[in-house]
Amino acid sequence: MKKALFRVTDAVVVAAVLLAAFVCLVLARGGAPNGKQAVVHVAGQSPITYDLSVPQTVTVAGLHGHSLTVTIQNGQVRIAESTCPDRVCVHTGWLSRGGQAAVCVPSGVTVRVVGGSDAVDGVTA
Ligand SMILES: [Zn+2]
Structure with a gap:
């Protein structure tokens, strides 16, 4: 269970970083993803x-x-x-x-x- 939880945590962090980067790019491009x-x-x-x-x-x-x-x-x-x-x-x-x-x-x-x-x-x- 603990290993699984760590993996979920890692995935959430990675997803959050990617989402933040993606949002920045979308905003920079004027909403044309x-x-x-x-x-x-x-x-x-x-x-x-x-x-x-x-x-x-x-x-x-x-x-x-x-x-x-x-x-x-x-x-x-x-x-x-x-x-x-x-x-x-x-x-x-x-x-x-x-x-x-x-x-x-x-x-x-x-x-x-x-x-x-x-x-x-x-x-x-
Ligand atoms: Zn090849």
Whole structure:
């Protein structure tokens, strides 16, 4: 129970920080949120969600020792660099619309855009 409570507390803090940041961005943009997020999923791990309105560069540790660099900029996301052999994921380029995805098969990494016009929560298909 105590572990569960700590996790809930952490989640609330993270959510509050993200919400505050999001509200600031919305206010700064004059109320024009795109409401989109990027979901980074490494096979066998919990997906991590990033807000596309927050520019950032994330290093993702994939399977088999592969390392990927995911860049979020201008409401878009892409796999900018990867140590995988085929680099199909890098060549996929920028993703901006809900449902678009870049897949790195060798490293088991998927980057997907969710939200936008139809903000669907709780769907993990
Ligand atoms: Zn790849």
